[in-house]
Amino acid sequence: MNWDRLFDDLEGQLAAEWEAERAVRDAESERLRIARLTTLDRLRALCVGDAAVVIDLGDGRRVSGVVRTVGADWLAVEEPRAAPSLPGCIHLLPLHAVHGVGTDHGALLRSLDDAPSGTPSLHARATFGFVLRDLARRRVAVHLSTNASGEVLGTIDRAGADHLDIAIHDAGAPRTARAVRGLRVVPFAAVVGVRVVADQIR
CATH class of the missing domain: 1.20.5 (Single alpha-helices involved in coiled-coils or other helix-helix interfaces)
Incomplete structure (x- = not known):
C-alpha cells in the first residue's frame, strides 16, 4: 500500500x-x-457615493434624488434641479413616512456594509423635531405634506415634542399677520414630508 x-x-x-x-x-x-442592520444604517450607507434613490412615501407620492443626510428618525433627500435656472429643493422625510427605497443594484449591495464606528455625527443624533425647530428659528417657508390634507405652504411657527404649528400663507409671501390665512397644529405622526428650497437651508 x-x-x-x-x-x-x-x-x-x-x-x-x-x-x-x-x-x-x-x-x-x-x-x-x-x-x-437597521433601515437607518442602510440609508446612511446610501449617503456615500451620491446614489440616486426613489423614496416611496406613505401618501402614495414618490421622491427622487440623492440622500444627503440621515438623522435619528428622518432623512434629507436632495431633488435635482429641473432646470439650471430653477432652485433645487430638499425633502425632509420622517422615517415613519418612508414605505420603500429604490436604487441601483450596486448601491443596494453597498448599503449592506457595516456602519462606520465611532461617535455619531450631530446630524445622526438630531431628531425630526430638532430639524423642524431649526426651520422655525430661520423662518423658512415650507411645503408641508400630511396624510390627511395633502400639501400646504407656510412657515413653521414652532415645533414641540411630537407636533408642529404652521402658519399657512401664499407662496412668496412673508409670514406676517396679514398674509396668514390659517394656523394648524400637526402631529409629527401625520407628517409625510417637508419640502424646502435648498438654498434657504445651506
Whole structure:
C-alpha cells in the first residue's frame, strides 16, 4: 500500500471538510451581521457615493434624488434641479413616512456594509423635531405634506415634542399677520414630508 498517497488523500479530505465548515461559519456570521442592520444604517450607507434613490412615501407620492443626510428618525433627500435656472429643493422625510427605497443594484449591495464606528455625527443624533425647530428659528417657508390634507405652504411657527404649528400663507409671501390665512397644529405622526428650497437651508 502506498502510505504517502493514503495520507495525501486523507489530508485532502480533511482540508476540504475544514474549508466547507469555515464557509458555513462565514455564511452564518454574515447572516447574523445583516440581521443587526437597521433601515437607518442602510440609508446612511446610501449617503456615500451620491446614489440616486426613489423614496416611496406613505401618501402614495414618490421622491427622487440623492440622500444627503440621515438623522435619528428622518432623512434629507436632495431633488435635482429641473432646470439650471430653477432652485433645487430638499425633502425632509420622517422615517415613519418612508414605505420603500429604490436604487441601483450596486448601491443596494453597498448599503449592506457595516456602519462606520465611532461617535455619531450631530446630524445622526438630531431628531425630526430638532430639524423642524431649526426651520422655525430661520423662518423658512415650507411645503408641508400630511396624510390627511395633502400639501400646504407656510412657515413653521414652532415645533414641540411630537407636533408642529404652521402658519399657512401664499407662496412668496412673508409670514406676517396679514398674509396668514390659517394656523394648524400637526402631529409629527401625520407628517409625510417637508419640502424646502435648498438654498434657504445651506
